[in-house]
Amino acid sequence: MSKNQYNFYKNRYIYGMVRLTMHTPLEVVLKKMEAVAPVDCQNNFFQICIVVSGQGYLGLDSHRTAFKPGSVILLTPDDVHHFELEQPTEFLMVRFSSSYIRAFEWGKMNQMECILYYARHFTGCIMRTPDDNVLVKSIVTSLLHTLEHPDLYQEDVIKHFVNALIVIAARNIEKAGPPAAAENTDKKLLDIIHYIEEHIFDPARLKAAEIGKAFGVSASYIGQYFQRRSGETLQHFITQYKLRLIEHRLKFSDMRVNEIALEFGFTDESHLNKYFKKQKGVALTKFRKQYTSVAVKAGSDS
Missing domain, CATH: 2.60.120.280 (Regulatory protein AraC)
Structure with a gap:
């Protein structure tokens, strides 16, 4: 080639x-x-x-x-x-x-x-x-x-x-590590991040109690530790990471909304749409159309 x-x-x-x-x-x-x-x-x-x-x-x-x-x-x-x-x-x-x-x-x-x-x-x-x-x-x-x-x-x-x-x-x-993490991020924080990445498609495994259990500590301790070391709450990190992946699929893949919902463990398309709209203030289909319309305009102006 x-x-x-x-x-x-x-x-x-x-x-x-x-x-x-x-x-x-x-x-x-x-x-x-x-x-x-x-x-x-x-x-x-x-x-x-x-x-x-x-x-x-x-x-x-x-x-x-x-x-x-x-x-x-x-x-x-x-x-x-x-x-x-x-x-x-x-x-x-x-x-x-x-x-x-x-x-x-x-x-x-x-x-x-x-x-x-x-x-x-x-x-x-x-x-x-x-x-x-x-x-x-x-x-x-x-x-x-x-x-x-x-x-x-x-x-x-x-x-x-x-x-x-x-x-x-x-x-x-x-x-x-995360944007606000200390320069010398410790291994435990990285292990928690790896756990979240590994289970990002399984909502049940992302509950604080489950994460704490995986590391032999309580839900409250794991939340406090993560926030102290990373500068953001555990739930905020999980939400933003998940939204980033969902947004990317909407922008750059041809996956259907119901396929994305299934991948991330939502019960159905409606459940995912409510979650996305609550976090982003816009419905899934509208978000995708807005991005697509910008891409189409770019093509027509070239």
């Missing part, structure tokens, strides 16, 4: 912002960018950007953080971002859809989905573990070599490297 087959995406403009749409589950491309006036962009896919050379700043929502060679940046479909380059810069862009994540049989499937929730509070390099920096450097070198030397097995080789990169990204995001 030629490297050009990994580089099919279409620019769509909406209110002065570039909307990048990917039409394949996975793309890997080495992109050279010049130091020009920055333009806000929003993707309909996840993108891991590894800085190969050059430096500058990433503008993400209201934040601005520096990057340099070796920086690993993760952008989600909701991120409005731009790059402010101080010099010509090369990025290795690894783009993948939610369908790509869900199609692969990860050993820790729900941990992979933590990307959907945690990534948004990272405003710069996501790497937190020095040993993982060594692994990422090796993977990047291997990906660049594979792109430069295409053969019959290129697609499979690239997928293996990309999957390793996604796992490493998820591991570092998890180690950072």
Whole structure:
């Protein structure tokens, strides 16, 4: 497979912002960018950007953080971002859809989905573990070599490297914990978060009493401990994580509402709709239509 087959995406403009749409589950491309006036962009896919050379700043929502060679940046479909380059810069862009994540049989499937929730509070390099920096450097070198030397097995080789990169990204995001967590998040808090991720589709297992039982403590203690260490209540964390996953399915998948309800353990579509409307102030179908109408307008204006 030629490297050009990994580089099919279409620019769509909406209110002065570039909307990048990917039409394949996975793309890997080495992109050279010049130091020009920055333009806000929003993707309909996840993108891991590894800085190969050059430096500058990433503008993400209201934040601005520096990057340099070796920086690993993760952008989600909701991120409005731009790059402010101080010099010509090369990025290795690894783009993948939610369908790509869900199609692969990860050993820790729900941990992979933590990307959907945690990534948004990272405003710069996501790497937190020095040993993982060594692994990422090796993977990047291997990906660049594979792109430069295409053969019959290129697609499979690239997928293996990309999957390793996604796992490493998820591991570092998890180690950072929730947005308000202490810098050196302790193991117990991470274990609680992992438990929630593992059982996010089973409401009965997400009750404070059940979580406390899993860790040998009372419901009140587990709630107090989580809030003290993370900066938010246990229930708020669970609700926001679940909503993030539901929103993502509504925006970027063709799943029916009743299928989403079944996946997350709601009794039926009506039950899920009441839950979603209470939290977001808008019905499920209206939320999906609003997002779809924006995407359609972007396409018609391109």
